[in-house]
Amino acid sequence: MTQHRPWRGVLVATALPLNDDLSVNHDRYAEHCAWLIENGCDGVVPNGSLGEYQVLTPEERARVVETAVAAIGGERVMPGVAAYGSAESRRWAEQAGEAGCRAVMLLPPNAYRADERSVLAHYAEVARSGLPVVAYNNPIDTKVDLVPELLARLHGEGHIQGVKEFSGDVRRAYRIAELAPELDLLIGADDVLLELAVAGAKGWVAGYPNALPRASVELYRAAVDGDLDTALPLYRQLHPLLRWDSQVEFVQAIKLSMDIVGRHGGPCRPPRAALLPGQEAAVRAATEKAVAAGLA
Numbered sequence: 629m630t631q632h633r634p635w636r637g638v639l640v641a642t643a644l645p646l647n648d649d650l651s652v653n654h655d656r657y658a659e660h661c662a663w664l665i666e667n668g669c670d671g672v673v674p675n676g677s678l679g680e681y682q683v684l685t686p687e688e689r690a691r692v693v694e695t696a697v698a699a700i701g702g703e704r705v706m707p708g709v710a711a712y713g714s715a716e717s718r719r720w721a722e723q724a725g726e727a728g729c730r731a732v733m734l735l736p737p738n739a740y741r742a743d744e745r746s747v748l749a750h751y752a753e754v755a756r757s758g759l760p761v762v763a764y765n766n767p768i769d770t771k772v773d774l775v776p777e778l779l780a781r782l783h784g785e786g787h788i789q790g791v792k793e794f795s796g797d798v799r800r801a802y803r804i805a806e807l808a809p810e811l812d813l814l815i816g817a818d819d820v821l822l823e824l825a826v827a828g829a830k831g832w833v834a835g836y837p838n839a840l841p842r843a844s845v846e847l848y849r850a851a852v853d854g855d856l857d858t859a860l861p862l863y864r865q866l867h868p869l870l871r872w873d874s875q876v877e878f879v880q881a882i883k884l885s886m887d888i889v890g891r892h893g894g895p896c897r898p899p900r901a902a903l904l905p906g907q908e909a910a911v912r913a914a915t916e917k918a919v920a921a922g923l924a
Contacts, residue, residue, distance in 0.1 A: 634703055634730045635762050635790050635814060636831045637670030638848050641678040641708075643838045643883050644692065645892045652688050656892050658699040660838075663891075667841035671704035672696055673733055673833055675720075677769070678879055681708055683897040689720070693727050702728025706762065710735040714753040721757035731760045733792060733833070738770040744778060751787035762790040762814065764833075776800055780807035792816040792833045793824065796874065801827035815848075818873035822863045825851030835873040836866070839885035839893075839915070843923035865921060868914040877903055884908065885915040889924045 642664070645656035661672050674692045675681040681689060696705045709720035709732045721732045734754050736747045755761050763782060767773035774782070774791065782788045793800060794816035801813055801824055815824040815832040825832075825848065837844040847866060850859035863870075872881035880903045883893030903911065918924060 633760075633789070633812060633830070634671060635706055635733075635760075635812065635833075638668070638832050638834055638837060638845050639671040639673050639706060639814075640664050640669050640834050640837045640841070641673045641676040642696070643879065643886060643893060644674075644679045644684075646894050646897065648895070650895060650897050652684070652692065653892070653894075654691060654695045657692065658695050660891070661696050661699040664837065664841055665700050665704065667837075668845035669834075669837055669841050670831075671706060672700065674705065674707050675710075676708040676733065676764075676833070677766075678835055678838070678882065679708070680879065680897055680900070681710065690723055690727075693724055693729065697728045703730050705729045706731045706733055708733045708735075708764070709754065710738065710764070712737075712739040714750045717750070717754045718757050721754050721759055721761070725757060725759050729759065731762060731789070732757070733762045733764050734788075735764045735766060735770055736772040736774060738772065741771045747772065747774070747778065748782065748785070748787070751782050752785070755787045760789040761787060762792060762812075763788045764792045764794065765816065766794040768794070768796075776803040776807050779804055779811060783808045783811040790814055790830070796820060798823040798827060801829070818870035819867060821848065821870065822851050822859055825859075826854070835878060835882050836869055836885070838882050839889050839891060840866070840869070840918060840923055843918070862923075865923065866918065869911075869918060872911060877907060881907070881911045884911050888912060888915045889919060 645653040693707045707724045711717040765774035790812035792814045812830040815829045847862045886893030
């Protein structure tokens with residue numbers, strides 16, 4: 629864990645264990661956070677998309693952060709603070725700081741297709757919380773694209789220190805490095821891990837380590853070290869699972885894989901529906917193949 633840049637390394641966007649009645653199982657969540665650290669991950673990102681933050685009550689959302697901090701320490705916890713309003717996002721950032729966190733992750737405004745002025749104002753407002761902000765670029769879901777030029781401006785004005793890049797366009801890594809060499813690039817989609825690691829990424833906000841932490845960490849470390857003899861075969865083995873991180877059903881897929889390897893994935897809250905039979909079969913087959921290969 630890099631103290632002054634706690635977003636470096638493998639930070640798992642944690643899935644949230646739910647009971648059969650869809651209430652949050654905080655004890656299981658605390659155990660899951662600790663298990664990820666024990667298995668080589670550097671930290672966790674609660675209240676991201678994978679953590680189903682959109683369907684949590686404010687009380688649940690706050691307690692999820694506090695649970696993670698109590699389990700593994702605030703320096704290892706970088707909560708997602710996305711909200712419809714900038715003031716609300718800033719309040720979540722302040723709550724994270726009060727809980728002991730050292731950084732937060734923030735989507736652009738996502739209640740509507742925001743223009744550049746709105747994006748700049750949004751990040752400026754949340755940066756006033758005093759915590760370093762890692763931007764999260766997910767133009768597929770938010771319809772707001774933090775292109776390299778905009779990221780460079782946000783960084784130049786002191787609003788962000790890193791970016792979780794989920795556009796899937798690996799070419800952007802080089803443009804971001806040219807325009808904002810001090811802005812940390814974080815791998816944002818599991819299925820472009822190798823490409824962005826080779827391009828100089830400083831971290832990975834990761835999905836599939838929820839189920840396969842050791843193999844995922846081994847892959848990341850080899851990739852950023854340029855050890856392609858290790859990384860490439862492992863990447864090929866894991867890619868049938870990693871690509872689910874970029875699918876609409878990524879939460880359900882990762883939770884199913886967790887169940888298969890003996891963790892508690894469990895159900896999702898509506899409106900997320902169960903996987904279709906064909907989807908479930910594909911995830912199950914790929915996970916069981918990874919287990920058979922000794923990757924779990």
